[in-house]
Amino acid sequence: MTTRLGNRRTLGLVVLVAFLIAFPFFASSFWVVSIGIKTLWLGIAALSLIFLAGTVGMVSLAQTAIYGSAGYVVAHLTVMQGWNGWLAVPVALAVAVTLAIFVALISARSSGIYFLMLTLAVAVFLYFFALQYRPFTQGFSGINGVHAPDLFGLSLRDPTTFWFLALAVALAAYLAVRGVIASPFGLTLKGVRDSAPRMAALGYNVTAHRVVAFAFAGLVAACGGVLAVWYNGQIAPGSIDLTRTIDVLVIAVIGGLYRLEGAWVGALAVTLLTNFANDYTARFNTVIGLIFIGILLLSPGGIAGIWENAAGRIRGGRSGRPQPPVIEGAGR
């Protein structure tokens, strides 16, 4: 990469960070709460999927269920057991990661389409379990009245404070995932994605790598889940049903399944659509579904991919990035 391009990237990054910090001070509370914060935590959930799909080649539909489990633990411990909010967080993360490991142990031996089916089965199961197991989840109505605890004496009910917390978590998650991908472990994961038999022949334990990657993604998703339950103030089976599961997938696909930043691009697109498409049509899901199909048919790189293709063509160079390997080759 040339220095000029590097400089331009740094400049863009500075502008973006400045914008994100200034955002809650000039935007109305609708934009901060309904668009901004929601985009941040949805993006974290989608980030965990993009990491799995892009780096390890595991397209998981269980991410919603895992982040929902973290949300449920927080809600159960704080509302039904009266725990301190901050004490509940590590427990919630631990439970979610344990669940992720369990799911991975069941499904990590399979790949591609089989993995997709197994994780979908897990996701729908957890939904029915949340519906059925009333002593813990309070059944259909869910657990209401979850309040975010105070942070250094500041109330998280204040949109600005919550915005910065969500921003910090999102940034931390992003950097952590980038760090993992850049590490030798991340390189091994890419090897597993491209050719599991070859990695196995080289002496790597493929299943163990998949399980660890899945557990890490579970931790990322769980962070999003804790933010989500504080944001919504409640959690119910409806928060982890098939529609929500697919939402996260839609976000990841719209954002482009192979770029980490795409998580928030997709989340922003979906959040904007949810808020504004309602003004024009009640059939919001149909719109989302059609966009989803369209992107899959036309540009596997998502919105970011479309932009890059266009930019690449204008610059006259090669047209954008190579196609993502995730959707093309997996499962064969």
Add this chain to the structure above:
Amino acid sequence: MAAQAIPAARRRLWRPQSATEVVSVIAVAAAVAFVLQFVARRLSSDATQFVTIALNGLTLGALYFLVASGFTLIFGLMRVTNMAHGAFYLLGGYIGFEVSDRTGNWYLGVLAGTVAIAALGIGVQQLLLRRLQGQDLREALITIGLAIVIADQCLAYWGGSPRDLIVPTGLSGAKELQVAEVIYPTYRLFVLGLATALGVGLWVLLRHSKLGITIRAGVDDRRMVAALGVNVQIIFAVVFALGAALVGFSGVAGGSYLSLAPGEDGRYLLFSLIVVIVGGMGSVTGAAIGAALVGLVDQFAAVYVPTYSVLLTFGLMVLVLAVRPQGLLGRPA
């Protein structure tokens, strides 16, 4: 392929390869023993209740088989995971409801639901999936998008309240069985018989007809069959239509005793997945065994351990996967 000598070790009944295998076989044996003593105990204490629950499980399994057989048929030949399968079920049921409601004829409703979904299946296969052939993950994702759209359109047109089809008089009411003085709804027995007949029909079709032989050859080696001069595209379209027709039909059949409502699509997609994962993907016989198992576990658990019934079905899947990752009758990938 040249005949190969079977290694001597293969002839032995069971040669454990690892500690995991020993543990899982013991787990299965324990599960079987538990089930047997459970059955014996319940049969002696309350036979009527036991037989009723068993029938509930079998008739539910019959419906699951109808739904899942289409799913496994399509998957087996084309490696297309039709995630819109549940949505197809719901739409087929609604169309059947609409037609039988307007004409007053249940059989017309069945016909309409079946034909409409078969046509939809061909349309989807030709317009959306054909151009992505071989990219199975992308195909699965597209059918997920399709499922969202169909479910949303159903909600727009038929609303959120449950709909039921009215069964013709010959099939409604209840029958007294000769076993343990059980009185059981006629319609459910009818579904059980129908699923059995369709299962046998499907088996005969796949085993003995020319089409079936071509389909099975296609399952084994798609490219070879194409190279032999068979027009695989036509076979694909036929199989997709057949699979879709089966699920459209089960939508109407199922909607006649279990209500049609938004959200049911997810339920039937889930059970199709479980049934084919348990039974082995691509195997119709496996789907039958898987469906019966899942139906029975579901119903017995719902009565005896209601809070954990979902976990038990899940446990069944995990158990099968632990012992045979490819499913009961599936072949190793």
